[in-house]
Amino acid sequence: MKLKNPASFLAFLFLSLAWLFCPSCAPKLLEDHGWKISVDQQKETLKIEHESTGVILENAALASPSNEILGKWKIEVSPSKLTITTHSPQESTWTLVTTENQLQISSSLPGSILRGTAPAGEERIPARTAEEDNGIMFTSLGFVSARNIHSLFDIPTNTMIKFSSSSLLERNQANRRQMKVQIKLAPETSLSIIPDYYQNVLGLKYYQPRPQRFITAPAGWCSWYCYYMGTTEEDMIRETNALAELLKPYGLEFVQLDACYTRGEEANYLEWNKEAFPRGGKWLFQYIREKGLKPGLWINVYGSNYARPECAEKYPENFYLRDKEGKLSGACCTADDTVVRLDYSNPEVIEKHLKPMFSILKNDWGLSYLKDAGWGTWMDYYDQNREQAFDSSRGSRELYVDVQKAVRSTLGDDVYITGCAMHEVGLCFGLFDGSRTGGDDKAVWHPERERGMSMQTFFHSLFGANYLNNIVWFCDPDVVMVRNPLTYEEGQTIVSAIALTGQTYLASDFMDKLPPRKLELYRKTMPTTPIVPIDLYPFRILKNKKDGVVWCCPQVKEFPRALDLKVYGVNGDYDVLALFNWKDEASEAGFTLEELGLASNQEYHVFDFWKQEYEGTIKGKYTTSLPAHGTKVLIIRAVDSLPQILSTSRHITSAVSLQDVHWNQEEQRLKGSSTVVKGDPYSLFLWVPPELKMTKAEANAEVLFSRQEENGLVEVKFSGDLPEAETLLEWEIFFTPAGKAK
Numbered sequence: 152m153k154l155k156n157p158a159s160f161l162a163f164l165f166l167s168l169a170w171l172f173c174p175s176c177a178p179k180l181l182e183d184h185g186w187k188i189s190v191d192q193q194k195e196t197l198k199i200e201h202e203s204t205g206v207i208l209e210n211a212a213l214a215s216p217s218n219e220i221l222g223k224w225k226i227e228v229s230p231s232k233l234t235i236t237t238h239s240p241q242e243s244t245w246t247l248v249t250t251e252n253q254l255q256i257s258s259s260l261p262g263s264i265l266r267g268t269a270p271a272g273e274e275r276i277p278a279r280t281a282e283e284d285n286g287i288m289f290t291s292l293g294f295v296s297a298r299n300i301h302s303l304f305d306i307p308t309n310t311m312i313k314f315s316s317s318s319l320l321e322r323n324q325a326n327r328r329q330m331k332v333q334i335k336l337a338p339e340t341s342l343s344i345i346p347d348y349y350q351n352v353l354g355l356k357y358y359q360p361r362p363q364r365f366i367t368a369p370a371g372w373c374s375w376y377c378y379y380m381g382t383t384e385e386d387m388i389r390e391t392n393a394l395a396e397l398l399k400p401y402g403l404e405f406v407q408l409d410a411c412y413t414r415g416e417e418a419n420y421l422e423w424n425k426e427a428f429p430r431g432g433k434w435l436f437q438y439i440r441e442k443g444l445k446p447g448l449w450i451n452v453y454g455s456n457y458a459r460p461e462c463a464e465k466y467p468e469n470f471y472l473r474d475k476e477g478k479l480s481g482a483c484c485t486a487d488d489t490v491v492r493l494d495y496s497n498p499e500v501i502e503k504h505l506k507p508m509f510s511i512l513k514n515d516w517g518l519s520y521l522k523d524a525g526w527g528t529w530m531d532y533y534d535q536n537r538e539q540a541f542d543s544s545r546g547s548r549e550l551y552v553d554v555q556k557a558v559r560s561t562l563g564d565d566v567y568i569t570g571c572a573m574h575e576v577g578l579c580f581g582l583f584d585g586s587r588t589g590g591d592d593k594a595v596w597h598p599e600r601e602r603g604m605s606m607q608t609f610f611h612s613l614f615g616a617n618y619l620n621n622i623v624w625f626c627d628p629d630v631v632m633v634r635n636p637l638t639y640e641e642g643q644t645i646v647s648a649i650a651l652t653g654q655t656y657l658a659s660d661f662m663d664k665l666p667p668r669k670l671e672l673y674r675k676t677m678p679t680t681p682i683v684p685i686d687l688y689p690f691r692i693l694k695n696k697k698d699g700v701v702w703c704c705p706q707v708k709e710f711p712r713a714l715d716l717k718v719y720g721v722n723g724d725y726d727v728l729a730l731f732n733w734k735d736e737a738s739e740a741g742f743t744l745e746e747l748g749l750a751s752n753q754e755y756h757v758f759d760f761w762k763q764e765y766e767g768t769i770k771g772k773y774t775t776s777l778p779a780h781g782t783k784v785l786i787i788r789a790v791d792s793l794p795q796i797l798s799t800s801r802h803i804t805s806a807v808s809l810q811d812v813h814w815n816q817e818e819q820r821l822k823g824s825s826t827v828v829k830g831d832p833y834s835l836f837l838w839v840p841p842e843l844k845m846t847k848a849e850a851n852a853e854v855l856f857s858r859q860e861e862n863g864l865v866e867v868k869f870s871g872d873l874p875e876a877e878t879l880l881e882w883e884i885f886f887t888p889a890g891k892a893k
Contacts, residue, residue, distance in 0.1 A: 211267030257339035289685035293719035294327035297748025357577030368625035371405025376659035393663035402678025407447030414486035419456035447520030453529035454482025497541035573703035585625035588616035615705025627655035640781035653682025732777035741774035800834035
């Protein structure tokens, strides 16, 4: 007989003999209630696993209250219980008891510590649950951690892993995809898991992780809140020109035409109203693409023009859904009632109407973004008139999803689809890239009448559904607007909130008419970034369910007093904190470092992003005054002994432009690279310790000026015009000991 793998066989034989003659060397194992606890007696460490998530904690050591490692273990395993007795340098007895979804851990030494490492990569994220709410909403960008985060959420398995509130989770600096975990026992604590978290705890009917077709939510422009049903080709040309010039360089990508273009019996989704769009949709799409932007379109796929359908001279009568009196019904939200509801219980409607139409829009026209509209009202109408359907055995939800599957398969993975199924959340998880989460807003702060539209609708959607964003889809709270009568301060609040949550960012302003100051609000908050929520619960929810299931259009009791984006990037760890004033008059606002999960005994820099001013350092707490409806965005960073970049002038997160930052201790030089917008000056804001003084700055673009203030702030401003064929601003800033500076 010939061994296929002699090396593996010899290794197995060696281990078997070792365990035979050295029983204490054999690994100990407890498996019960889905838990698996392995003991490495040579290293004297534990590995804790669960059947739903795999490894939860590994290389776990036992430590005394003074954090001294306890060794010389003696192991006993019994059903549902593992006992470890330590003999050096202190004697102690530890027990680990498994129960359903919980592991109870205790020690005979009160205050003992279990410490190890926990996998915490892109798919297992830091999380907080509703009982930890403190009025501040937390989000993350990169591999972050904080002292007030005690849980990890495993996205693929929909499982919450909860460590005790006395635990400390800190990123492993040698491997940021791991957490260094310390669990302090008092004297007993528990490690628990919550399976099917989004359903069992939050009340969703469905759960599916977001498909990775797109890295970030879209940034674009929507015609609706500027022109409504009166949009014309001329309007779209003017806005496309303005967007290409004013916002495309800053990250805006999509230009989306909303409902308006199917008005009249001669118009449909492929043949547009000739009075408003004389050259048609295909021509407009081409024009948008020629300007370097991506065309998007509003379509209610559950309707078609009865008199002039898209893909035939006349559709069969059984293509249409009728009521009990045999009458046709207008499809929701279209320009007029010439577009009527289709009967998708007839499979021919998908094959001979839907797929051919979207094939033309994608392959012939170049559709890049679909606003998949209709508010889900087709399902309601179908349920009311199901007896008249072609195949009444089919259910409304089943058919709705079949339609979306056909749309996705026809458009492929490179077209972004924003859904508008305003019913039970999650009906089309996996098919939609994003979805509207609430009603229409309007460019006013408060509604002009009871239950009227305003930016309050936007905030309810944004804060009430943020726990879904970039987990199951990208949330769309509706459009961003900053034009009058909204004040500049209100505009700051609106763009800060959308930028620090990473939700869908579609503007709907007349861009060429905006004052430069308001245009800057867009420029400094685009593009979107791959932000993930930390707070995995609907913020202070008042209403978001129907019959116990999460539905559209959340209403929150109150908006958060602050929004804290925790960032880790090439510039290290820092917080971007938006302090809000929701009151109608000026008011005080503030926070403590402990509330942000930062070290209360540590000193932190504070930089005002919107004012681009350094406020000095804080320790413990911070207070300020905010105007009515206003926001202050602070970049908060732990003080170091070396020069530190506090912010850039480019983007609110300070994470968009910086590509590399490196300090050379020997040469006393800070070197890095940044992406810049052509023609737009770019500033770096640094803090320099008093022992150093900046001597000069060099770059592959003109250094417009540099200044150093007495409080340690240094600003270096560069031209945005790079040499031909170069794509990055390469910069260097030189320092010398303060006493030697000339």
